[in-house]
Every structure is written in C-alpha cells, then in structure tokens.
Amino acid sequence: MQIYFSTLGCKLNYTETSALKQIACNEGYTVTSNVYDANIIVVNTCTVTHTADKKSRYAIRHLHQLNPQAAIIVTGCYADTDAEVVKSIEGVTVVFSNQQKQNFAQILKKLSEIKTADNNNNFFKAYSVGGRTRSFLKVQDGCNYFCSYCKVPFARGRSRNVSIKEILEQVKEIEKHQVKEIVLSGINIGDFGHSTGETFLELIKALEENTNIPRFRISSIEPNLLTYEIIDFVLKSKRFMPHFHIPLQSGSDIILKQMNRKYTKKQFIDKIEYIRSKSLDAAIGIDVIVGFPGETEVYFNETFELLENIEFSYLHVFEYSDRKGTKAFELNSKVKDKEKKERSVLLRNLSQQKEKAFALKFINTRRKVLVEKKHDSHFITGLTDNYLNVKIPYNSKFINEIVDVLLICWDAEHEMLIGKV
Ligand code: SF4
Numbered sequence: 001m002q003i004y005f006s007t008l009g010c011k012l013n014y015t016e017t018s019a020l021k022q023i024a025c026n027e028g029y030t031v032t033s034n035v036y037d038a039n040i041i042v043v044n045t046c047t048v049t050h051t052a053d054k055k056s057r058y059a060i061r062h063l064h065q066l067n068p069q070a071a072i073i074v075t076g077c078y079a080d081t082d083a084e085v086v087k088s089i090e091g092v093t094v095v096f097s098n099q100q101k102q103n104f105a106q107i108l109k110k111l112s113e114i115k116t117a118d119n120n121n122n123f124f125k126a127y128s129v130g131g132r133t134r135s136f137l138k139v140q141d142g143c144n145y146f147c148s149y150c151k152v153p154f155a156r157g158r159s160r161n162v163s164i165k166e167i168l169e170q171v172k173e174i175e176k177h178q179v180k181e182i183v184l185s186g187i188n189i190g191d192f193g194h195s196t197g198e199t200f201l202e203l204i205k206a207l208e209e210n211t212n213i214p215r216f217r218i219s220s221i222e223p224n225l226l227t228y229e230i231i232d233f234v235l236k237s238k239r240f241m242p243h244f245h246i247p248l249q250s251g252s253d254i255i256l257k258q259m260n261r262k263y264t265k266k267q268f269i270d271k272i273e274y275i276r277s278k279s280l281d282a283a284i285g286i287d288v289i290v291g292f293p294g295e296t297e298v299y300f301n302e303t304f305e306l307l308e309n310i311e312f313s314y315l316h317v318f319e320y321s322d323r324k325g326t327k328a329f330e331l332n333s334k335v336k337d338k339e340k341k342e343r344s345v346l347l348r349n350l351s352q353q354k355e356k357a358f359a360l361k362f363i364n365t366r367r368k369v370l371v372e373k374k375h376d377s378h379f380i381t382g383l384t385d386n387y388l389n390v391k392i393p394y395n396s397k398f399i400n401e402i403v404d405v406l407l408i409c410w411d412a413e414h415e416m417l418i419g420k421v
Contacts, residue, residue, distance in 0.1 A: 004038035009046025045078035064091030140186030190225025251303030283387035291340030315351035
C-alpha cells in the first residue's frame, strides 16, 4: 500500500508530517511522491489565515480529483477548527485532530479494515458460459498503476479480488456447463491478491490442484508481474496453456517512463528471452501503442527493432488516442494521425509475418486443438494449446472436444493452419 503526504503551513506541520511518514513506514506502507500511485492521501492542513483555510480545502479537492480512488485522511489545524466542513468535502474518509496524530498507526489500521470490507463488497463476480467452449472468469478488478494514457483506474477503481476459495467455488459452477477452457481475466490480473493477501501464483497453483477444467489460459499479464515462477509453473503445467500475452506498449525507455509503465525495455526483453529459453512452442502475444505523445521516429524505430528481434506469435497494435483527464492528455508533442496510421501499418505487417512464421514451424507436428465452432460446411475451427488457429474437416462430434490434430499446411486466405485428425 502506498501513501502520499501533502503538507500546508508551518515548520511544525512539516515536522509532524515526517513523524507520520515514519509511523506509516513502520506499519508497512510505502511513502510515495506520486499522488497517482497512492492508496491513501494524508493532508496536513493549516488555518493561520482565511487564505490558509481556502488553500487547505483546495488541496483536498485537487488531490481527490487527481486520484479519486485514494482514501483521504485530513489532519492539522484546519481539521481541528473546522472538522465538519472538512468531513463534508468529497473524498474525505477520515478527519483527525493534531492531538490524535500520535494515534496515526491505529487510524491506518482502522482505515485498512474499512477499505478491505469496501473492496470485497464492490467486487462484481462474473464469468461467461452459455453453451460456450470457453469461459472468461473474472478473477480481479481495478488497477493501481495509473499509466498516464489510461482512464481505467478512474473508472474501475483500485485493484481488488475475491479470495482463491471463492474463485474455486466459481470454477466448480463453470464445470457444470461442460466448459473445456477457462480464461482468467481481469484488469491487471498479475496484481491479484491486493485485497486478500494472496498472490497470482497461489491462485494458479490452487486452480491446478483443486479443479477439473481441462484447460486454463491467462488473458494478459504485465511484464513486471509475470514472474519467473509463474512462467516456470505455466510451462510445466499440463492444464495451463503455454500462452503469454504481455503488454509492451513501447520499446523506448523514454516513452515507457512517460507512460508511467513499471518496467524497462530490458526487463521486458528478459522475460521474453526467459520464456524462449524454456519453450520454443509457447505463444507470445504482445500489445503495443503507436503515436504516444513525444514518440519520435527514433523512439518508434526502437519499438520496431525490439519487436523485429524477438520471436512472438502475434501483436495487438493500438493507436494512441487522447483521453481527457489523463496525464498524457496534458503532454505536448502530439503525433499526427497520419504518422500513427503509418506506424500501425508497419507493425501490423510485422505481426502478420511473425504470426505466419510461428505457425509454419508447427507443420507436420501434432497439437491438441479445442474445437470451438463451424467454419463453413466443410470445416470446423479451434485453437491449439499454444493459441494457433486451426481448421479441420467438419465432424460435429469434435465440437467442444479437445482433439489430437496433425497440422498439415497454411491457409493463406484465412490465415490459419489446416489440420487433420
Ligand atoms: S494500462 Fe493497464 S496497467 Fe496501466 S493503468 Fe490502465 S489498466 Fe492499469
């Protein structure tokens, strides 16, 4: 949990803020200087003049606007003298007096109990079924990352989840629908465990040990949260499919920093190389954004070269678009639409080449295909364990079954492999 402090007024207030910071650290919080990262904002107010009152109210409102999901705690002289007014300001969760500053540790404990209860109540459990071969199971919601281009944390709130125990119960429900594959979904699923003190690795281990669904797939996971342990586990597992979808967004460290992403280009490459050192067969999908403000030709080329030099199986390319209320919206050096289009065409072409090259490697090999639907009167289609699209001659008994398929050639028109049972 991260905590941000804002101090107004005299030196004493600043001194007391450093004591509060110390208490927060002792309680296991990390003090952040970036309000967007904070779970809790503490405003230490001042009331020496009317202007000081006004500044205190403004600071609270402004911080709440910047990070509406954070709990706001207000203390200091203005909180002492006008507690009722302060309590009525939107976003304020707790107001405490100067005398209560010594009880800050207890206040933080109380607040985290309230937040945990809130988070659980606000988790809308969801999974998709309905005669489907695959089910999308939501295991996590919200995000604490505040990437500078993204509005999701404002719209969906903080990272939260239900417990592994509850997820196992949901999987038991899904099993009753004959579903063959569950895709674990969320906004930032690698961050699973924020509200329950568990980890994503513990979740996938529990799913493997306690359920009977034949296949699990992880939807998308941030490179900094995709640990070596998760990679090892997935690649050894018989039921977690060898498929990693990892957002890169930019291959330039300067742009990644502007995006407020939590990894460097090197850290991303290390994860890809680690996967490839363990498996040449695993599917690797990557998200990229083109045309982020300040993305010069040189920075774009860094992204292109990075992608050219790694072995992935598909790209999802997004053109940056301005979202009011984000930090990126305020940035200058916007990239022209024409350039965004050109860059996205270049990456889409690269994606097609890589996708085909990856698929062709598997010709004359056998893979397990989960057959999903009818393609036309002659063929049915499905996905291999490593996320290759395959069509095989029509046979209704194969639908919603996992079938051992020999991959024989490439269908250029539909950009998929053709196989036979
Ligand atoms: S891009 Fe993803 S990780 Fe970043 S803030 Fe949005 S949801 Fe969170």
